[in-house]
Amino acid sequence: MNAVANRNERKDRNVEPVEEQVWFSPEVNIFETPEGYMLEGEMPGVTRDGLEITLEGNTLTIVGHRDEADFGANPVYRESRAGSFRRVFELDPAIDTSKINAKVGQGVLKLHLPKAEKVKPRKIQVTD
16 A cells, blocks of 8 residues: 555544644735835734744744634624734845844834845045
């Protein structure tokens, strides 16, 4: 028997399927200034404690989790739900990754991605 047949056989035995993680993809805006880039990500309901930002090489991963709001009542109608946000970005090598900083407030994540000194515009002094 091959591996596919084994999986199907297990499925036929009414084994509970493993629940797959569902991610929301936050909408982002990215702005460029002479000093660097500013990334704003919309993550409603995500607090600082529910946020994780990691950098591996030049890959920046943003993960945020929002819990179900407890109003002490049964929902009648609901369009938003608890869940996790995830977005991955490949950063330009011109970004100084050692100086990235992040803030979150009112459901908006703001990341400052500074340019490395070597790529920032600068004025060259002309001498005699």
